[in-house]
Every structure is written in structure tokens, then in C-alpha cells.
């Protein structure tokens with residue numbers, strides 16, 4: 001039995017992540033999806049809460065023939081103990097999947113095997129691109145699984161990211 005661990009911010013969970021998970025499913029029996037920066041929300045870079053990202057991932061992965069666990073992970077301000085933090089919150093895992101150089105380094109220093117994954121259609125399949133399209137009013141829905149589109153709609157996510165991306169409205173002078 002092999003259990004994998006795939007970490008990301010998933011702001012939002014998109015088709016690139018989904019392709020990676022489908023590939024990982026060929027290599028492991030179970031997968032922990034670690035939702036990084038789970039304490040961050042309501043900003044342009046991190047619009048969705050940990051709970052909203054749990055919904056996106058749980059619903060998007062429902063059809064996969066793979067046991068998955070979505071685990072929210074708050075950031076901590078000490079990289080040297082981050083892997084211990086992850087381990088304290090996650091089911092045990094045998095191999096971690098990431099392309100993030102800091103994450104790779106921290107897991108390798110902790111003696112955990114790390115595997116990279118190929119990038120799919122990275123020109124457009126990027127959280128940053130999707131958030132920019134939401135703000136601009138361009139079509140972003142084709143870049144995410146249907147389940148994610150539904151969650152964004154349920155939480156009024158497009159209106160939220162547009163509102164928080166706005167600069168302060170000038171106060172009207174009284175005199």
C-alpha cells in the first residue's frame with residue numbers, strides 16, 4: 001500500500017492540478033491533498049478559504065477511483081519545522097509530489113522521497129491566470145473542473161475577488 005501527498009495552494013483547484021492527480025493515481029493507492037496556506041483567504045492571491053478549497057477538491061475528486069484525503073495546512077513562520085507540522089496534520093505518506101523548490105528541499109532534508117510532475121498547458125493552467133480572468137470578466141470556467149465552477153458560484157467567488165482587488169474608494173469630502 002502506497003500513500004502519496006500532493007501539496008498546493010489550489011487558488012483555485014484547476015485542470016492542471018486535476019491532470020497531475022490523475023497521473024499520481026496510477027502510482028499510489030491513496031492520496032493526501034495538502035491544502036497549503038489554508039489560513040489565507042479574501043485576497044487576490046488567496047481568494048478562497050481552506051473550507052472552500054476542501055469543497056472544490058472533494059467534489060472534483062469524487063469520480064476518481066482513488067481514496068483521497070483533503071487536509072488543510074496553515075502556514076507557519078518557521079520553514080525548518082514545516083515538514084513536522086505537515087506530518088502532525090496529515091495521514092502518513094510514503095512519497096510527496098511537488099515542483100516547488102522550497103517544498104522539495106524541506107521534504108528531502110526530512111528524508112522523504114519527492115517526485116516532480118510534468119506541467120500541463122502551463123500557459124493558461126495557472127491559478128494566477130484564472131484569478132486574473134475572474135477579475136477581468138474573461139472566461140475562466142473552461143480551466144477548472146465543473147465541480148470547482150459550482151463551488152465558486154456557490155460562494156460568490158468572482159464577486160469576492162473583484163471586490164478585494166479594487167482599490168479603496170475615495171472618501172467624499174464633507175466640506
Ligand SMILES: Nc1ncnc2c1ncn2[C@@H]1O[C@H](COP(=O)(O)OP(=O)(O)OP(=O)(O)O)[C@@H](O)[C@H]1O
Nearest residue numbers: 008009010016098099118119120122125126127128
Ligand atoms: N498546469 C499545471 N500542470 C501541472 N502541475 C501544475 C500546474 N499548475 C500548477 N501545478 C503544480 O501544482 C502544485 C500546486 O500548484 P499551485 O496551487 O501553486 O497552483 P498554480 O497554478 O501554480 O498557482 P498560482 O498561479 O496561484 O501560484 C505545484 O507543484 C505546481 O507546480
Ligand SMILES: NC(=O)c1ccc[n+]([C@@H]2O[C@H](COP(=O)(O)O)[C@@H](O)[C@H]2O)c1
Nearest residue numbers: 007008009036037075076078079082100
Ligand atoms: N513555513 C511554511 O509555512 C511553509 C513552508 C513551505 C511551504 N509552505 C506552503 O506549502 C504550499 C506550497 O504550495 P505551492 O507549491 O502551490 O506554492 C504553500 O501554501 C506554502 O505556503 C509553507
